[in-house]
Amino acid sequence: MTKRLVEGSPRRVVIYCRISDDREGKRWGVGRQEKVCRERAEHNGWDVVEVLVENDVSAFNGKLRPKYEQLLAMLRSGEANAVLALSNKRLQRDWRAAFAFLDLAEAQDVAIDTIKAGRYNLNTAEGRAQARRAAIDAQEESEEIGERVRDAKADNLAAGTYRGGPRPFGFEADGETPRSLLCPKCGATEGFSVERECGSCSAQAINAPGSEAWHVEQAMDTVIVNGSLRAACRDFKEAGVRTVARRFKQADGTRGEPESREWQPTEMRRLLLRPRNAGLIDHHGEIVGRAAWPPLVPEEKWRACKAVLENPGRRTTTSNARVWLGTGRYRCYCGEAVRGSTGGVGGRAKVGPTGKTWRPKYRCYTAKHVSREAASLDTYVVARAIARLSRPDAAELLLPPSPAAGEGEDLAATANALRAKLDGFAADYAGDLITRQQMLDGTALTRKRLEKTEAQMAVRASRSVLASLPLGTSEVEGLWPGFDLDKQGAIIDALMAVTIHPARRGRPAGFQPGSQAGYFDERTIEIRWKDHQGKLLPVDDSR
Known part of the structure; x- marks a missing residue:
């Protein structure tokens, strides 16, 4: 039910504060807006029934402002019959919304007061006209600011200069001087x-x-x-x-x-x-x-x-660090990757000094096939990797050959020339030197050449993780423990493909009863080596 103003009673005022993007955080923050509005309410003899705060919400872009909608609802229901704000621009910068607000205020006998522009007089035609002109002026100001910003950015874009904003990391505050x-x-x-x-x-x-x-x-x-x-x-x-x-x-x-x-x-x-x-x-x-x-x-x-x-196949995760070397990397014989899991040790008698009744294991993602004790499998895979990297001919086997003479084309210069050519098509069409179809055909062909050149640039600059290792020396074994799991995994990916086959019947040769090791049989692990292009070599019969 709508509450009407009882003659002689103080008005019930809502203070509306809004910050669209106060980057300095100092001048007219929410706290100061509320403070001056409360002082004005006390001066007017009004009772503050609500303080509504809108953070980082524009009054111009048309997006929903929840607190503003709450303000309108309170005015319609009669819970409040006065509004206080820093300025009319805090309330609206869109003339349509402002006109609707003024119509509501006139119908509900709502008093509107602002710190910067004073109180609205909606009881006269001239007062209503002034309020509406202020709304139109506010929108015009916003539109002019937007146009100036767009024009300035367009000019900067054409000139290749900095378009403004916070200091980019790696550059000085001017956005153009490298640091350093x-x-x-x-x-x-x-x-x-x-x-x-x-x-x-x-x-x-x-x-x-x-x-x-x-x-x-x-x-x-x-x-x-x-x-x-x-x-x-x-x-x-x-x-x-x-x-x-x-x-x-x-x-x-x-x-x-x-x-x-x-x-x-x-x-x-x-x-x-x-x-x-x-x-x-x-x-x-x-x-x-x-x-x-x-x-x-x-x-x-x-x-x-x-x-x-941007590689779609790249692993992304929200965890802090990789825990399992082989998760998503080793494969079950069915073709599925394996995941990290746990498994029992076979009774309390086999717990040993750690006191744990479980140990890490790798399992097929389907949970239907292979399962292997993680530590033993990782130890075996790492040993094979280190042996491969330490071979005297490791560099010859694993690194791409040096580029032949004549392959040093300046791809960056080629790409820049193609980009300039694309700009030229647009200029020629604007000058009526070529037809629209000629412009479209030339642009499509040049874009294909540019995409190919950019792909060649990416391939040329990429280098194998193996290039950073002292291949063909015994130093690899000493360095390995210092690599994090991401780098260890990248090396494994560059070297080999690991497949886990079904376990064989019986205990593996050399197994000692009572030992803490599981039944690990290296004969069930297939390792296929890769060449410098990442292609699989023929199956290694020795496994």
């Missing part, structure tokens, strides 16, 4: 061209060791080698490298003091996939040209990293 480059010849730390050429001695710059740019390159190398974002995050943590300081949103909707955080895999993925790392400009996910700043890494390396991260 170093000339290996003369030691210069500034004055480099877009091609990373030193202005003093014309030498090619490198990323200064320990700089943000250097850490970005190292993280890409880590991902290209073993595909692990967690490993890259661990490297950053050990080096004390944190995210760029940001003002994060607080509980009251304001922004706190600048704060940096440890890198998480999701943030690391976004960082490494940025086209700006390779000196490229993107628009709505499409590369549209070269940027006006020096790249942090060669385009080939960025594309190789991108290919790894």
Whole structure:
């Protein structure tokens, strides 16, 4: 039932506070809006019945504002008959919503007061007209701001310059100066061209060791080698490298003091996939040209990293770390992968000094076929891997041959030329030099060539995890325990395919009754080696 205003009684006011995106978190935060509105309510002699706070919600983009809808419901029901806000722009920036609000206020005898513009007078035609003009002006202001921002970004996009925003990791606040480059010849730390050429001695710059740019390159190398974002995050943590300081949103909707955080895999993925790392400009996910700043890494390396991260077959998980070396990697004879599980040890008499009645096992995902004691199987697989890596001819067997003379084509230059050609088709069509069909045909053909070139760049920059190992030496065995499970798994993937066959009847040869080991029979484990291209070699009869 609608409550009407009793003559002489104080109005029941709702204070409405909204912050669309107060990045400074200081000037007109929710706390200050509420404070000045309460002071105005006390001055007016009004009773505050509710304070509604809308955090990071725009009044212009048309999205639902739950607290604003609650305000309207309270006015319709008569629970409140007055509204207080910082300004009319806090209430609405869309003239349609404003007109509907004013109609409701007039019908329900609602008083509207704002700190910046004063009280609305809806009792006269002139007062209602002023209120509606203010709503139209507010929308016009929002639209003009949007147009200026879009135009500025379009100009920046055409020029390949920075389009604004928070400081990107690896760059200075201007978004275009790498943090930081170093000339290996003369030691210069500034004055480099877009091609990373030193202005003093014309030498090619490198990323200064320990700089943000250097850490970005190292993280890409880590991902290209073993595909692990967690490993890259661990490297950053050990080096004390944190995210760029940001003002994060607080509980009251304001922004706190600048704060940096440890890198998480999701943030690391976004960082490494940025086209700006390779000196490229993107628009709505499409590369549209070269940027006006020096790249942090060669385009080939960025594309190789991108290919790894966007590979549909890449393992992703929300767990903190890999627990099982063989999970999803070893295969059951049925073709399914195996998963980590546990199994009993066969009674209390076999528990042994650990006191555990179970031990880790690998099981077929179907739960119908093979099951093997995990530690014994991993030990066997690792021993075979180390033996293979330590062979004198390991490098010849496992690494691709060096590129022949004449294969050093500058793919980056080819890609840039093709992108320029695409721009040329549009310009020629606009100048009536070619027909629409000629433009479409030329664009389609050139795009295919560009996609092929980009794929070649990714392949050329990618390198096997085996290339980082001292192949053909005994050092591999000593280094292996220091590798995390992601790197160990990447090495196993590059070396072999492991298949588990059904267990044989009886105890395996050499089994000692009373030992803590399970019935592990290496004859049931099939290992097929891979060549440098990752292709399986013929079955190894020795298994």
